[in-house]
Amino acid sequence: MLVKAGGFPSPRIREIPEIDDFSAKNILAQSMAHEKQALEFYHLLLEIANGINDEVAEFALRMIQEEGSHHQEMQEIIADFS
Template structure:
């Protein structure tokens, strides 16, 4: 890859944080899906499992970019907050915190590559948009109907 003026070490470090956060999302959403009970279980479990699958895809994509840059993908997993409260509202608030932290990592990447590397900039912008959507979805899910 041509020298594009990016700090490759810093970019790989942020990509590794993203990889770890997305892997934590796989574990987190898989766990949450197992802990949902009540009338709306089926659609919520389906959504959670979809989030887990999407997190795995995002982790793979971050890992591929790390190796593209000549880096070494982390074997770590990001923080796994567990409040042991399994009300759907509690689960969604934990999920919102996780999504917000992941979004911050993607914005950190965008800062490092903006105007310097088209591949990484387009990736960061796309992922920021996806994570912004996830944050918005979870916020809407936490609203009371008619509120």
């Protein structure tokens, strides 16, 4: 989609914060934090693309739904550990 719009991807792998506690609950909490960051990014993308590029806005909306579902699943799994 980026190339189609005339852009060039610059692949970057986001740093994963170091953790000392490798319990399943803590790892899931870290994953949930990552899902939350992704949701925030896609909300921003949707806000920027709305009214300017329908294809990007639709992509952002789909990703918000997908990441929102992941986030909710993570919350439920973490709640099961409590």
